[in-house]
Amino acid sequence: MLTAGVARANITPPLTVPHAGWGAQTHVYPEGIHYDLWATVLCLAQDGELVCLADLDLCYVTMPQAELLRERIAAALGIAASRVRISTSHTHAGPFIHSNWYKDDDATVTYINEMVEAIVGCAAEAARELVPVRVAAGFGECGIGKRRIQKLDDGRLITGYDPNGATDPIVGTVKLETTDGELLASLLYFSCHPTTLGPDNKLVSPDYPGVARRVVEQLTGGRCLFLQGSTGDIGPGPEGFRSDYAAVERMGTILGSEAAKTLLQLEAVPSAWQFERVVESGASLGLWTNAADVSDSSPAPLLVASRMIELPIKQLVPTEEAEQLYLACQSRMQELIEQGGSADDIREATYKVKRSHKIWQQSLRYYGQASASIEAHFIAFSDIVLAGVPVEPFSSTGKGIREASPFACTLFGGYTNGWLGYLPPAEQYAEGGYEIETSPFAEGAAELLAGQVTAILRELYEQSSSTRT
Known part of the structure; x- marks a missing residue:
């Protein structure tokens, strides 16, 4: 079971x-x-x-x-x-x-x-x-x-x-x-x-x-x-x-x-309701019993399963170029945070860090590759x-x-x-x-x-x- x-x-x-x-x-x-x-x-x-x-x-x-x-x-x-x-x-x-x-x-x-x-x-x-x-x-x-x-x-x-x-x-x-x-x-x-x-x-x-x-x-x-x-x-x-x-x-x-x-x-166990008996009250009441079989008859x-699937990769930014852009954006964001920059400036710098980081990470992982293997998992x-x-x-x-x-x-x-x-x-x-x-x-x-x-x-x-x- x-x-x-x-x-x-x-x-x-x-x-x-x-x-x-x-x-x-x-x-x-x-x-x-x-x-x-x-x-x-x-x-x-x-x-x-x-x-x-x-x-x-x-x-x-x-x-x-x-x-x-x-x-x-x-x-x-x-x-x-x-x-x-x-x-x-x-x-x-x-x-x-x-x-x-x-x-x-x-x-x-x-x-x-x-x-x-x-x-x-x-x-x-x-x-x-x-x-x-x-x-x-x-x-x-x-x-x-x-x-x-x-x-x-x-x-x-x-x-x-x-x-x-x-x-x-x-x-x-x-x-x-x-x-x-x-x-x-x-x-x-x-x-x-x-x-x-x-x-x-x-x-x-x-x-x-x-x-x-x-x-x-x-x-x-x-x-x-x-x-x-x-x-x-x-x-x-x-x-x-x-x-x-x-x-x-x-x-x-x-x-x-x-x-x-x-x-x-x-x-989890399908019901199997069966009429049992009548109980006389102000009305005649019908009582039913669930006779479902709870035994595990169908294990x-x-x-x-874990299977690798090969997916095509698009053309990416060269890794060194992507990293330099990311580091420059990160430095600018950190500078604004430490110097108490305006909320609008910090917000603009932060979103640039996020996007440049994604581009860099993708390039780091996949640049020069035509495809990549990803795992599909099944239970x-x-x-x-x-x-x-x-x-x-x-x-x-x-x-x-x-x-x-x-x-x-x-x-x-x-x-x-x-x-x-x-x-x-x-x-x-x-x-x-x-x-x-x-x-x-x-x-x-x-x-x-x-x-x-x-x-x-x-x-x-x-x-x-x-x-x-």
């Missing part, structure tokens, strides 16, 4: 760790905590084979950070690193741990080390608490996500709000309940950038995913993990990019309530598959994969086992915009990835079906 264990750790950073990383922000450090940040780890096991999924309240982890976490967790659990998945919620109001924009980073290094230890300990705890579980999955819908690629009257594309743009309202839910019917853990999947809180926000926050998790747990029990979907072109709409905590509460509550409703309606095969159980990649897919890619998948419940998303940038669909390249400018991938890469992910899903489904048979 499938077994599961879940554990949680608090990974809220101290206020001495640089905050957020918005290009338009003028502050370096946060001034308080909106909600604590969580690391929630789910372990699944069957026939002695274990897999570990960690959900982290972070914007993203770099490829080296993801590799370190996977290796440390794998060593602690005695499994291969390929059986560990690191997922981030993509909150833009958490600690800035991705690069050294600011000179004073000792606190960041200390925080990262302590965070890694906490997550590894959390994984070990989850693995120790394995119990038999039954599984069910289903979908709801939520409208808080809006298309965020906005065209101005002059033709310029910005990251804003398109009220007529296509979105992906699907809310994916998975429940894992113990054999006595108690909810042990749940998965909540949704596609929307957690950018309700923007550059002016000075509080550490998990944004709407943190509120949604808390709502689910209050209404259903157990521990809730959030899985970010394909959000490259989806955001919180006209209420985004501000310091509106009421909007965070409202959006998270709407999403969490929809997920909780869906979870409460799911049946759910647990499958894990399949009970006609459910969790598929993740270390990029930011667009909603059309996510919907296409879900619709083509043979699994009854396919939860495909980005921000998995690291982060390498946006993966826009081909039609977006003609339009341009921020996502195209900052992506390392060439036109057609998204379609190539979708085709290969779909092929792997079909292969896994056939393997799952033959194992079940």
Whole structure:
């Protein structure tokens, strides 16, 4: 029988760790905590084979950070690193741990080390608490996500709000309940950038995913993990990019309530109601009994796959040129901060640092290469598959994969086992915009990835079906 264990750790950073990383922000450090940040780890096991999924309240982890976490967790659990998945919620109001924009980073290094230890300990705890579980999955819908690629009257594309743009309202839910019917853990999947809180926000926050998790747990029990979907072109709409905590509460509550409703309606064991007897009262009352068979007659095969997919790389700026630009921008930003420059000057300098840093990092990693290998990671159980990649897919890619998948419940998303940038669909390249400018991938890469992910899903489904048979 499938077994599961879940554990949680608090990974809220101290206020001495640089905050957020918005290009338009003028502050370096946060001034308080909106909600604590969580690391929630789910372990699944069957026939002695274990897999570990960690959900982290972070914007993203770099490829080296993801590799370190996977290796440390794998060593602690005695499994291969390929059986560990690191997922981030993509909150833009958490600690800035991705690069050294600011000179004073000792606190960041200390925080990262302590965070890694906490997550590894959390994984070990989850693995120790394995119990038999039954599984069910289903979908709801939520409208808080809006298309965020906005065209101005002059033709310029910005990251804003398109009220007529296509979105992906699907809310994916998975429940894992113990054999006595108690909810042990749940998965909540949704596609929307957690950018309700923007550059002016000075509080550490998990944004709407943190509120949604808390709502689910209050209404259903157990521990809730959030899985970010394909959000490259989806955001919180006209209420985004501000310091509106009421909007965070409202959006998270709407999403969490929809997920909780869906979870409460799911049946891990299908009902089999039978009429029992009549009790005479003021009316003749009919009593029914649920005669469902709770025995595990159909074991759910647990499958894990890690596959490399080759994606084309576009022409990039030479590495030395990109580095010089970045260092010049960084020096200017630091000079303004130290000398008390105006908010407008600091904001302009900071966004230039952010963009030049992305260009440099892409060149450092890929310059001179025609293509790059990225990892697609899959965890399949009970006609459910969790598929993740270390990029930011667009909603059309996510919907296409879900619709083509043979699994009854396919939860495909980005921000998995690291982060390498946006993966826009081909039609977006003609339009341009921020996502195209900052992506390392060439036109057609998204379609190539979708085709290969779909092929792997079909292969896994056939393997799952033959194992079940």
